[in-house]
Amino acid sequence: MQPAQVVLLLVLGTSFVPGPRAELVRHLEVSENAPAGTRVGMIDAESPPYLIVPVLGSAVEADLVVDQATGEIRTRVPLDRETRASYNLVALPPNGENVRVVVKVLDENDNAPVFPVDSVDVEFPENSPRDAKRALPPAKDPDLGQYTTQRYEIVSGNVGEVFRLAAHRGRDGVLYLDLQNSGSLDREARSNYDLAIEALDGGAPPLRSRLRVNVTIQDVNDNPPIFNQTRYSASVPENATVGTPVLAVNAQDLDAGDNGRIEYSINRRQSDREEMFRIDSETGMVFVNKPLDFESKDRHELVIVARDRGAQPLEASAFLSVRVTDVNDNQPAIxxxxxxDDATPKISESAQPGVFVARISVSDPDSRTEYSNASV
Ligand SMILES: [Ca+2]
Ligand SMILES: [Ca+2]
Ligand SMILES: [Ca+2]
Ligand SMILES: [Ca+2]
Known part of the structure; x- marks a missing residue:
């Protein structure tokens, strides 16, 4: 039909049918995706031929073939309900009646639910309460009713079944989706989950598509430092110079970042107020800090603290017993x-071998005083 003819028909349609009159409505249906040339039906009102007046914007001419001589309607191309769900035209038989024809395109399940992205990143703190949720982008499926998105499933990656899905239908027909924490999350046990989630429609079989959800479990400072020994012991000679290393303590903290970063210190309220020792806060190495003296103190009991750098720090203590060993650093007094008879150094000529001539005492602060006798 030439454009000039369409204009003419429209003019005829309005000028030959004055005033409102009863309009016959003919409903026809055809399934989407039917091959080109599929018979939709007959206009079948009064006897043909008909003058066909497409309703503006209805795309009748592009998608349908209307035989004006017989009134038969066929598809010109496979139709797509998701592009156009119905076609309207007006058929004018010679008697001047007015037949409105509505061709409804029936739905088929020809669209899978589709997520708007391939993957998303989601975070949960490890102390999240049960049922904490994160919204995931919902899949959309333009098909109708059962043929649109019906459910979601976690198909892999849900180690320990710590996640589940909750879906609800919105007023807009979209099936919205939340990822929920269904169990206890422990970053120290597992810090990441790589979930594969599928959206399924209600077709038989259902069409489906997949979303990858990368879940990061955020750290919480829920582990105190733990020393590898509760008691340490070391010995150091009393003449060890200031700065001599004594022993390195070691504690581990399972948390991440600052929550797991340890600072060592000596608890001065409970030990070593004289600051005879110091500790490297990073390495845990204990050093001699002041000259030691076996004679004044041969054992130092230190309380070592390991504290993490969390916002609310956790700490642990261990004991370090340092034995100071003696070094012969005092001149013995002899x-x-x-x-x-007069306590002067002399010996009688008549002295027999074995006669005691002197008593020698050796006194040394480094050890017990000893005595011995000197004889001829
Ligand atoms: Ca469809
Ligand atoms: Ca579908
Ligand atoms: Ca910690
Ligand atoms: Ca933690």
Whole structure:
């Protein structure tokens, strides 16, 4: 039909049918995707031929073939309900009646639910309460009713079944989706989940598509540092110079970042107020800090603290017993007491071998005083 003819028909349609009159409505149906040339039906009102007046914007001419001589309607191309769900035209038989024809395109399940993205990143703190949820982008399926999105499934990656899905239908017909925490999340046990989620429609079989959800479990400071020993012992000679390393303590903290970063210190309220020792806060190495003296103190009991750097820090303590070992650093005092009559160093000529001539005492702060006798 030429454009000039269409204009003419429209003019005829309005000028030959004055005033409102009863309009016959003919309903026809055809399934989407039917091959080109599929018979839709007959206009079948009064006897043909008909003058066909497409309703503006209805695309009748592009998609349908209307035989004006017989009134038969066929498809010109496979139709797509999701593009156009119905066609309207007006058929004018010679008697001047007015037949409105509505061709409804029936739905088929020819669209899978589709997520708007391939993957999303989601975060949960490890202390999240049960049922904490994160919205995921919903899949959309333009088909109708059962043929649109019906459900979601986690198909892989849900280690320990710590997640589940909750879906609800919105007023707009979209099936919205939340990822929920269904169990206890522990970053120290598992810090990441790579979930595969499928959206399914209600076709038989259902069409489906997949969304990858990368779940990161955020750290919470829920682990205190733990020393590898509750008690340490070391010994150091009393003449060790200031700065001599004594022993390195070690604690581990399972948390991440600052929550797991440890600072060592000596608890001065409970030990070593004289600051005879110091500790490297990073390495845990204990050093001699002041000259030691076996004679004044041969054992130092230190309380070592490991504290993490969490916003609310956690800490642990261990004991370090440092034994100071003796070094012969004092001159012995030697006293000789002569056993002569006037306590002067002399020996009688008649002295027989074995006669005691002097008593010698050796006194040393480094050890017990000892005595011995000197004889001829
Ligand atoms: Ca469809
Ligand atoms: Ca579908
Ligand atoms: Ca910690
Ligand atoms: Ca933690």
């Amino acid at each position: 006293t000789v007491i002569f056993l002569s």
